[in-house]
Amino acid sequence: MKIDWNNVDTVLLDMDGTLLDLHFDNHFWLEHLPQRYADHNGITRDQAFEKMIVLFQKTKGSLNWYCLDYWSDALSIDIVALKLEVKHLVQIRPFVTEFLVFLQQKNCNRVLATNAHRSGLELKLAITNIDNGLDEIYSSHDFGHPKESQLFWQALNDVQPFDPARTMLIDDNQSVLQSARTYGIKHLLSIAQPDSQKPPQPDGEFVAVECFNNLIT
Numbered sequence: 001m002k003i004d005w006n007n008v009d010t011v012l013l014d015m016d017g018t019l020l021d022l023h024f025d026n027h028f029w030l031e032h033l034p035q036r037y038a039d040h041n042g043i044t045r046d047q048a049f050e051k052m053i054v055l056f057q058k059t060k061g062s063l064n065w066y067c068l069d070y071w072s073d074a075l076s077i078d079i080v081a082l083k084l085e086v087k088h089l090v091q092i093r094p095f096v097t098e099f100l101v102f103l104q105q106k107n108c109n110r111v112l113a114t115n116a117h118r119s120g121l122e123l124k125l126a127i128t129n130i131d132n133g134l135d136e137i138y139s140s141h142d143f144g145h146p147k148e149s150q151l152f153w154q155a156l157n158d159v160q161p162f163d164p165a166r167t168m169l170i171d172d173n174q175s176v177l178q179s180a181r182t183y184g185i186k187h188l189l190s191i192a193q194p195d196s197q198k199p200p201q202p203d204g205e206f207v208a209v210e211c212f213n214n215l216i217t
């Protein structure tokens with residue numbers, strides 16, 4: 001991929017599905033949690049999933065969608081404890097570590113910008129140590145607005161000033177990329193295959209990274 005790194009001085013990086021394999025999250029929310037919720041309540045997995053899908057639809061794209069406290073309350077279950085049961089699935093995607101070192105060599109500010117809730121974020125940092133390759137870490141829960149909202153980018157720019165024309169965002173979520181584009185962020189990249197156990201995403205309107213090795217030029 002041809003990127004002129006002289007024109008980029010801040011790289012905003014999503015976590016789940018970008019730096020880390022989305023397989024953990026998909027497995028947790030679609031398999032593990034429904035099964036454990038069913039066990040907990042003496043109902044079938046399908047019945048559990050039916051109940052959860054209503055809440056999924058109600059919250060998608062909002063901050064609650066990403067809020068582990070919300071889900072712990074709504075389902076009366078300890079979400080963080082359940083995540084620990086499948087923590088072996090938390091994996092760094094190929095060549096991410098090398099890419100973060102490369103960005104440092106290019107004098108880019110490496111900023112994690114995630115919708116992940118702080119408790120899930122801390123869990124993943126402890127398992128992967130990806131924070132060693134990052135300069136700053138922000139959760140949208142710190143600002144009270146998800147990345148899908150313009151208010152997130154304004155709040156981020158207030159605490160971590162960046163020039164949108166010299167900033168790159170890499171994120172597997174198309175809605176978030178659209179939101180960043182509206183805010184004026186110039187360099188926008190998607191992720192071809194956020195979940196290693198699923199087929200690639202269909203082509204969207206943003207160029208997709210197939211492997212981070214392709215960005216090291």
Ligand SMILES: [Mg+2]
Pocket residue numbers: 014015016017018171172173
């Ligand atoms: Mg993501």
